[in-house]
Amino acid sequence: GAVVSQHPSRVICKSGTSVKIECRSLDFQATTMFWYRQFPKKSLMLMATSNEGSKATYEQGVEKDKFLINHASLTLSTLTVTSAHPEDSSFYICSARGQRHARTQYFGPGTRLLVL
Amino acid sequence: GESVGLHLPTLSVQEGDNSIINCAYSNSASDYFIWYKQESGKGPQFIIDIRSNMDKRQGQRVTVLLNKTVKHLSLQIAATQPGDSAVYFCALYAGNMLTFGGGTRLMVKP
Numbered sequence: 042g043a044v045v046s047q048h049p050s051r052v053i054c055k056s057g058t059s060v061k062i063e064c065r066s067l068d069f070q071a072t073t074m075f076w077y078r079q080f081p082k083k084s085l086m087l088m089a090t091s092n093e094g095s096k097a098t099y100e101q102g103v104e105k106d107k108f109l110i111n112h113a114s115l116t117l118s119t120l121t122v123t124s125a126h127p128e129d130s131s132f133y134i135c136s137a138r139g140q141r142h143a144r145t146q147y148f149g150p151g152t153r154l155l156v157l
Numbered sequence: 158g159e160s161v162g163l164h165l166p167t168l169s170v171q172e173g174d175n176s177i178i179n180c181a182y183s184n185s186a187s188d189y190f191i192w193y194k195q196e197s198g199k200g201p202q203f204i205i206d207i208r209s210n211m212d213k214r215q216g217q218r219v220t221v222l223l224n225k226t227v228k229h230l231s232l233q234i235a236a237t238q239p240g241d242s243a244v245y246f247c248a249l250y251a252g253n254m255l256t257f258g259g260g261t262r263l264m265v266k267p
Binding site: 047136 | 200201202257258262
C-alpha cells in the first residue's frame with residue numbers, strides 16, 4: 042500500500058519558537074494532503090486541507106497564521122506551528138490522497154509535539 | 158453539522174472472545190464508511206470499509222455491518238487477540254469530506 046511518512050516523529054520545543062513538521066508521500070503523488078490534530082483520548086480533528094500549488098483551506102476555528110501549511114510539491118506538505126505555546130502540544134497527523142482514488146486517504150504515523 | 162459518535166468509549170473483552178464496536182451517524186448523505194485502528198502513538202490504520210449499497214462486508218476476522226435505516230455501523234472482530242488492543246474509529250464520507258467518530262478503546266484481557 043501507499044506510504045506516508047512524517048518527520049519528526051516527536052519534538053520538544055520552548056514556548057515562542059516555531060516548529061516545522063513534514064509530511065511526505067513516498068511512493069505516490071499526493072494531489073491533496075490533510076492535517077489533523079489529536080488530543081489525548083480524543084478523535085482526529087481536521088485542521089486544514091492543502092492542494093499542491095495552492096493555498097490551504099482551513100477549518101473553522103483554526104488560525105491560518107498560527108498553523109502555516111505549504112504544499113509545494115506532489116510529495117511534500119509542511120505544517121509550521123508558529124510561536125508555539127503549551128496549548129499547541131498535541132499529536133499532529135497528516136494524510137495524503139492521490140489522483141486515482143479520490144476517497145482513499147493514507148495516513149502518516151503522526152508527530153508528537155510538546156511545547157514547554 | 159455532521160455528528161458521528163460511538164456508543165461505548167471503552168470495551169474490555171477476554172482474549173478469544175468476539176468484539177463488537179458500534180458507531181452512530183447522523184448524515185443521511187453518507188455513502189462510504191471506514192473503520193480505522195489506531196495504536197498508541199501511531200497514525201490510523203485502515204481496517205475495512207463498506208459502501209452504502211451494502212449492509213455487510215467481511216474481511217479477515219473482521220466484519221462491518223451497516224444499517225442505513227437507523228444510521229448505525231458496527232465492527233465485529235472475531236477471536237479477539239491481544240494485538241487487537243487499540244482505539245477504533247469509524248469514519249464516514251459525505252461527498253469527498255471524511256469525518257471521524259469519537260473512538261472506542263478496545264482492551265483485550267489475556
